[in-house]
Amino acid sequence: MIRLTVLGACGTYPSAGRACSGYLLEADDGGQTARVWVDTGSGTLANLLRFAELPGLDAIWVSHLHVDHLSDLPVANYALRYGFDPQPARVPVLGPSGWAEHVRDFMATGDVDPVEAAFEIHELHDGERIQFGPLRLEAIATVHSIETYAVRATAAGATVAYSADSGPCDSLGRLAEDADLFVCEAAWATWPADTEPIHMTPSLAGQWAAEARARRLLLTHLRPGADPDAALHRASDTFGGPVDIAVELAVHEVGGRIGR
Ligand SMILES: [Zn+2]
Numbered sequence: 001m002i003r004l005t006v007l008g009a010c011g012t013y014p015s016a017g018r019a020c021s022g023y024l025l026e027a028d029d030g031g032q033t034a035r036v037w038v039d040t041g042s043g044t045l046a047n048l049l050r051f052a053e054l055p056g057l058d059a060i061w062v063s064h065l066h067v068d069h070l071s072d073l074p075v076a077n078y079a080l081r082y083g084f085d086p087q088p089a090r091v092p093v094l095g096p097s098g099w100a101e102h103v104r105d106f107m108a109t110g111d112v113d114p115v116e117a118a119f120e121i122h123e124l125h126d127g128e129r130i131q132f133g134p135l136r137l138e139a140i141a142t143v144h145s146i147e148t149y150a151v152r153a154t155a156a157g158a159t160v161a162y163s164a165d166s167g168p169c170d171s172l173g174r175l176a177e178d179a180d181l182f183v184c185e186a187a188w189a190t191w192p193a194d195t196e197p198i199h200m201t202p203s204l205a206g207q208w209a210a211e212a213r214a215r216r217l218l219l220t221h222l223r224p225g226a227d228p229d230a231a232l233h234r235a236s237d238t239f240g241g242p243v244d245i246a247v248e249l250a251v252h253e254v255g256g257r258i259g260r
Pocket of ligand 1: 064144165
């Protein structure tokens with residue numbers, strides 16, 4: 001059983017009162033539980049704290065280093081270092097190569113290593129599998145403008161697949177294969193001419209979801225100003241199954257209900 005709570009769903013920058021990319025993944029196999037914060041875009045920490053405490057997280061997953069997926073990570077670092085007495089155990093952060101140096105450079109203000117002070121550093125690689133209690137996470141490298149890892153989360157026979165940012169590529173098919181819920185970005189309303197294929201459109205998301213035999217599709221990372229109804233229709237046309245648009249605080253459960 002896996003629950004995905006949308007903490008933020010805007011691509012590139014937030015529209016009024018909303019947040020950039022972020023999700024809370026929770027898993028429960030009837031005994032153990034696991035909680036992972038996936039992508040730390042602006043505004044997602046405030047929404048995360050409605051549902052979870054930072055020290056209670058098993059891990060934080062950073063798909064890539066673009067600011068709309070990252071900018072609340074330094075704020076979470078401050079919360080862990082200055083928000084508790086005594087300071088809680090370090091939280092594992094799983095991200096692309098060089099993430100710690102990137103955040104360290106941004107935060108550097110003194111002698112203390114700000115990253116090591118609050119986080120355990122883990123660099124992901126394609127195909128890596130990591131277990132947190134009942135939750136298994138698989139890192140799948142996508143095609144984007146920088147090193148990026150989608151995540152395939154499995155617990156007690158249920159699967160949630162999150163594309164992170166990605167253009168159309170074979171790895172998206174592997175990611176979403178037979179997933180109960182495929183959370184796919186659709187940053188582009190339509191396919192742009194003469195542009196590197198580093199994002200998806202609603203039509204392509206639906207096509208990939210259908211080919212991978214995903215059961216449900218959740219479109220996310222729509223840019224402010226995008227027409228969600230048009231996106232829904234385009235994705236429904238190519239998918240043929242149920243489609244939703246990700247909105248903050250929406251909860252999506254697969255494999256049966258779990259208590260909160
Ligand atoms: Zn990006």
